[in-house]
Amino acid sequence: MIRIFGFPLSPYVRKVHVVAAEKNVDVEMVLGRPGDPSPEFLAASPFRKIPAMQDGDFNLADSTAIVTYLDALHPAPAIAPGDARQRAKAIWWEEFADTILVAAGGKVLFNRFVGPTFLGIAGDEAVAAQGLKELGPVMDYLESECGQGWLAGGDFSIGDIAVACGLRSLGYIGLEPDPATHPDTAAWYDRVTARASWQKVAAVEAQIMDRVLSR
Numbered sequence: 073m074i075r076i077f078g079f080p081l082s083p084y085v086r087k088v089h090v091v092a093a094e095k096n097v098d099v100e101m102v103l104g105r106p107g108d109p110s111p112e113f114l115a116a117s118p119f120r121k122i123p124a125m126q127d128g129d130f131n132l133a134d135s136t137a138i139v140t141y142l143d144a145l146h147p148a149p150a151i152a153p154g155d156a157r158q159r160a161k162a163i164w165w166e167e168f169a170d171t172i173l174v175a176a177g178g179k180v181l182f183n184r185f186v187g188p189t190f191l192g193i194a195g196d197e198a199v200a201a202q203g204l205k206e207l208g209p210v211m212d213y214l215e216s217e218c219g220q221g222w223l224a225g226g227d228f229s230i231g232d233i234a235v236a237c238g239l240r241s242l243g244y245i246g247l248e249p250d251p252a253t254h255p256d257t258a259a260w261y262d263r264v265t266a267r268a269s270w271q272k273v274a275a276v277e278a279q280i281m282d283r284v285l286s287r
């Protein structure tokens with residue numbers, strides 16, 4: 073079975089698990105944090121970031137690389153639309169999630185939750201405030217682009233998965249989409265999180281996080 077190293081709080085790790093669930097592929101979650109010194113993790117993730125993957129003798133790091141591999145092995149259901157514009161948009165949304173949304177939100181998440189809760193590091197409130205400031209236009213952009221369907225304009229895609237995964241991590245600091253200020257984003261997020269794939273991954277995540285947070 074394919075093994076995925078990582079911790080479910082990470083939006084990138086969650087992305088891989090949701091894609092696997094969409095495709096009905098069973099993967100083994102190997103719990104580990106960035107910097108984990110285990111040789112098998114290091115072999116899969118030379119820069120010690122999560123997620124990383126081991127499939128037999130094939131090791132791979134990076135969520136985008138891993139979901140590309142899963143998609144090539146299991147093309148149905150597709151996570152990249154066939155239409156050229158929609159496919160390009162799906163990639164744009166994945167990029168937006170991974171490098172814009174998470175870059176801004178991560179400053180808040182790290183300083184208000186991850187550092188203090190897991191690493192014994194006091195959060196830097198100035199950095200968190202800067203992240204919040206950056207998040208404002210990012211969320212407004214998302215709201216302006218969210219219609220009644222899926223983000224890339226056609227079928228559900230990797231773009232929807234990646235953006236929702238980023239937002240879910242922000243839920244740990246109370247920053248999931250607010251229907252009062254971002255109604256279209258909130259409605260789209262509800263559509264993503266109602267999916268069976270999402271529910272399956274969320275249930276496992278909740279179990280692990282409950283266990284870890286109650287220690």
Ligand SMILES: N[C@@H](CCC(=O)N[C@@H](CS)C(=O)NCC(=O)O)C(=O)O
Pocket residue numbers: 082083084106107119120121122123133134135136170
């Ligand atoms: N582009 C990578 C980003 C992975 C990443 O930055 N993961 C974070 C956890 S959310 C990490 O491992 N950070 C530790 C570090 O950067 O050293 C991906 O999509 O997998």
